[in-house]
Amino acid sequence: MPISTPIIDIHDFLQLINNPGLIILDSTIDKVDQKLDKTNLQLIPNSVFFDIEGTFSEHNSPLPHTMLAREDFEQEARSLGINNNSILVIYDQWGVYSSPRAWWMFRYMGHEEVYVLNGGMEAWINEGLPVKTDYITPTEKGNFIAKPNNNWFESKHTLLKKLTSPHITVTDARSAGRFNGIAPEPREGLRSGHIPNSTNLPFNQLMDGTLIKPVQELEKIYVGHTEQNKHNIFSCGSGITASILALGAYQIGHKDIAIYDGSWSEWGADSNLPIE
Structure with missing residues (x-):
């Protein structure tokens, strides 16, 4: 089973x-x-x-x-x-x-x-x-x-179309400094800031040393970031730590999740895309 x-x-x-x-x-x-x-x-x-x-x-x-x-x-x-x-x-x-x-x-x-x-x-x-x-x-x-299952995947084109939708959340796993545009990006050629209407949940907040925290703690951590009845999208620098947030969300019962695969490596490099 x-x-x-x-x-x-x-x-x-x-x-x-x-x-x-x-x-x-x-x-x-x-x-x-x-x-x-x-x-x-x-x-x-x-x-x-x-x-x-x-x-x-x-x-x-x-x-x-x-x-x-x-x-x-x-x-x-x-x-x-x-x-x-x-x-x-x-x-x-x-x-x-x-x-x-x-x-x-x-x-x-x-x-x-x-x-x-x-x-x-x-x-x-x-x-x-x-x-x-x-x-x-x-x-x-x-x-x-x-x-x-395309519901698990977001491209910049699909995400851009959904940005103003009340039926999604976008959560960024990068550090607060990078999210707020006050710390440098580790990759060259990227703008500073974040995707409009996204919230910031640094991935290390889910961790207790090398372990992901228990469900009861995760549920509190995700408050204000994800919602059960919405399509919850996760981003980071290159799709790695966004997956930690996606895993944690799924662990607490959020089944409607997706990774923005290009993440900030793509969004931050494209001057045609909006940022905050």
């Missing part, structure tokens, strides 16, 4: 560990201001690398982390041995940072049984569980079929 929430703790994960349909994905990427030491990687046994910045980004786009087209995502997912009935548990080396992006990608592409391990690699290590230093390479292709 599918787990009812998208975030699972280490104990729920261990209940799944011997399931023959389980595929474990490490979706780690470097942070904008912090790089991972890849010389001493510790991995959950049987991990497959989900390469967000490589094979799972559209490199013909000038923007970072652009979502793949349906057929390309399907092909890459199959190459990882992923089937339509696979149970996916995704983690990263930071705790919870890039794993929500991979979660959102699979949900957007129609896969239901996909979960984020709360605490990531640290949660596994803290249990004293065995680690590996190498990824496994799948020997058989999967049969995954991508069925995009």
Whole structure:
């Protein structure tokens, strides 16, 4: 029976560990201001690398982390041995940072049984569980079929049309300084400020160390940002930390969610788009 929430703790994960349909994905990427030491990687046994910045980004786009087209995502997912009935548990080396992006990608592409391990690699290590230093390479292709749910995805064109609608919310995961235009953007050529009518919820407010906070705390944090009966859209710098907000919103029961994939890397670079 599918787990009812998208975030699972280490104990729920261990209940799944011997399931023959389980595929474990490490979706780690470097942070904008912090790089991972890849010389001493510790991995959950049987991990497959989900390469967000490589094979799972559209490199013909000038923007970072652009979502793949349906057929390309399907092909890459199959190459990882992923089937339509696979149970996916995704983690990263930071705790919870890039794993929500991979979660959102699979949900957007129609896969239901996909979960984020709360605490990531640290949660596994803290249990004293065995680690590996190498990824496994799948020997058989999967049969995954991508069925995009466009309600989970926003482009600049669709977002621009919806900006004045009373039926949406737009929440920005960047720092308060960047949102308010008083701190520099880490990427060159971007304007300062934010999307009109958006609110600011820095993604780290959801975190307690390497863990996403419990539901009761998240519910309070999202007040004034999202609403159950609205289409809740999340943005950030390049679509990574917006996915943390989307995951948290889904965890507290907000099912109508979307990521603005281009985020500020696109909106801030286009002088034809309005800003505040």
